[in-house]
Amino acid sequence: MTELPKTEPTRRTFLKNSTAAVVGSTLTTGLVPKTVHAEGDDIIKVGLIGCGGRGSSAAGNAMRADPNVKVTALADMFAGPLKSTQSVLSRQFPNQYAVEDENCLVGFDAYKEMMLSDVDVVLLCTPPHFRPAHLKAAIEAGKHVFCEKPVAVDGPGVRSVLETTKKAKEKNLTIVSGLCWRYDLGVKAVMQQIQDGAIGDIQTIQENYLTGGLWHRTREADWTEMEYQVRNWLYFTWLSGDHIVEQHIHSLDKAMWLMGDKPPARCFGLGGRQSRTEEKWGHIFDHFAICYEWENGVKTFAFTRQQSGCHNDVEDYVVGTKGKASVLKNHVVGDGGEWKFEGQKPSMYDLEHKALFEGLRSGNIINNGEYMSYSTLMAIMGREACYTGKQITWDEMMNSTVDLSPPSYEWGDVKIPKVSIPGRA
Numbered sequence: 001m002t003e004l005p006k007t008e009p010t011r012r013t014f015l016k017n018s019t020a021a022v023v024g025s026t027l028t029t030g031l032v033p034k035t036v037h038a039e040g041d042d043i044i045k046v047g048l049i050g051c052g053g054r055g056s057s058a059a060g061n062a063m064r065a066d067p068n069v070k071v072t073a074l075a076d077m078f079a080g081p082l083k084s085t086q087s088v089l090s091r092q093f094p095n096q097y098a099v100e101d102e103n104c105l106v107g108f109d110a111y112k113e114m115m116l117s118d119v120d121v122v123l124l125c126t127p128p129h130f131r132p133a134h135l136k137a138a139i140e141a142g143k144h145v146f147c148e149k150p151v152a153v154d155g156p157g158v159r160s161v162l163e164t165t166k167k168a169k170e171k172n173l174t175i176v177s178g179l180c181w182r183y184d185l186g187v188k189a190v191m192q193q194i195q196d197g198a199i200g201d202i203q204t205i206q207e208n209y210l211t212g213g214l215w216h217r218t219r220e221a222d223w224t225e226m227e228y229q230v231r232n233w234l235y236f237t238w239l240s241g242d243h244i245v246e247q248h249i250h251s252l253d254k255a256m257w258l259m260g261d262k263p264p265a266r267c268f269g270l271g272g273r274q275s276r277t278e279e280k281w282g283h284i285f286d287h288f289a290i291c292y293e294w295e296n297g298v299k300t301f302a303f304t305r306q307q308s309g310c311h312n313d314v315e316d317y318v319v320g321t322k323g324k325a326s327v328l329k330n331h332v333v334g335d336g337g338e339w340k341f342e343g344q345k346p347s348m349y350d351l352e353h354k355a356l357f358e359g360l361r362s363g364n365i366i367n368n369g370e371y372m373s374y375s376t377l378m379a380i381m382g383r384e385a386c387y388t389g390k391q392i393t394w395d396e397m398m399n400s401t402v403d404l405s406p407p408s409y410e411w412g413d414v415k416i417p418k419v420s421i422p423g424r425a
């Protein structure tokens with residue numbers, strides 16, 4: 001992977017960023033990273049990297065999850081989203097939002113400065129491309145981590161995250177994954193039913209993530225191609241992994257969970273783009289259909305689409321030898337009858353942060369690093385099968401050396417890859 005960052009921000013970047021409170025230069029360097037041994041009422045300091053929609057929500061989840069959490073540092077590539085996050089969080093959490101101006105960090109380097117600060121926990125919420133480098137830096141600096149999904153966009157990125165996961169275990173540092181359905185009470189209860197045999201042995205799984213399109217940020221005259229791509233990261237595979245990795249990972253992660261987190265042996269698939277063909281949509285596909293097969297013959301049929309005006313459905317359908325289940329509907333029908341989860345369903349986003357902080361305070365450190373890496377690789381494997389039109393094995397994908405990083409991180413030109421054509425890639 002390209003080392004992050006390769007260059008200092010240019011003068012133009014500095015000028016643009018100088019509207020932020022402070023541009024990442026004043027955090028004291030050389031602080032010894034602190035490992036939390038928080039007990040009782042101790043304050044836990046949290047820093048957010050990636051102040052977009054998910055990042056600002058995650059900071060809110062963290063503060064709701066534990067009244068003694070304070071958000072004390074913010075980092076983003078750009079000043080604008082950081083300022084919006086400042087204004088939202090300071091209004092919503094006047095007693096827990098405690099970010100001094102000098103702890104507002106902007107630019108490619110902002111994450112490095114965050115690691116030198118005295119925060120105990122970092123929330124990694126940037127576009128996925130940056131996750132392996134940010135996670136590595138966080139664990140090296142002795143920080144506990146909340147790590148949004150997906151965790152990489154290519155094989156080298158996944159291998160890096162697996163390495164870092166091992167390091168986190170050695171150092172007793174937390175990695176809680178943003179694969180949020182693993183923390184949802186209804187989904188957990190259905191998974192338990194299935195594991196307890198309510199539908200017999202799993203035969204097939206069907207994963208649907210059929211939705212409309214997402215946002216697009218209009219190009220501005222003074223943006224370089226790099227800035228345009230980072231701001232429209234969804235539509236560039238090196239940044240997002242394509243929507244199968246960025247969004248459908250939620251479904252593929254549930255298939256993995258159902259299969260005991262054992263990876264599929266191989267897959268093939270079909271995909272392309274039909275409705276998002278203009279230049280503004282980058283080079284990603286708008287639909288994928290994949291057949292994953294495990295060594296024991298179980299198959300997952302996975303469908304994902306981002307096309308507006310079509311049939312929508314987001315659900316996991318599981319068929320077993322004695323019944324069937326719809327995971328998101330929390331519904332099971334087996335030879336023992338019908339079962340539906342009727343319990344309370346607090347926000348899964350709050351629950352994942354509750355688990356993180358309770359783990360920290362009790363010493364039961366959570367590490368979700370392996371499953372978040374494997375589910376990410378399953379999604380990358382599906383993408384590659386569809387881009388190339390070939391059958392891809394897990395081992396090929398796990399050993400892949402294809403690195404999607406740009407040659408350098410500079411505010412200049414970045415090549416826009418051609419849309420993949422199966423059979424020719």
Ligand SMILES: NC(=O)c1ccc[n+]([C@@H]2O[C@H](COP(=O)([O-])OP(=O)(O)OC[C@H]3O[C@@H](n4cnc5c(N)ncnc54)[C@H](O)[C@@H]3O)[C@@H](O)[C@H]2O)c1
Nearest residue numbers: 050051052053054055076077081125126128130148149178
């Ligand atoms: N678990 C969920 O349900 C869920 C929901 C939405 C998004 N997500 C994930 O969260 C992540 C962020 O998504 P989002 O919707 O908030 O996107 P977003 O575009 O709203 O926010 C991303 C932010 O990261 C900043 N950024 C980009 N590169 C950076 C870098 N190198 N260093 C620091 N900041 C950088 C951007 O400027 C932006 O403010 C993605 O991985 C996405 O898949 C998860």
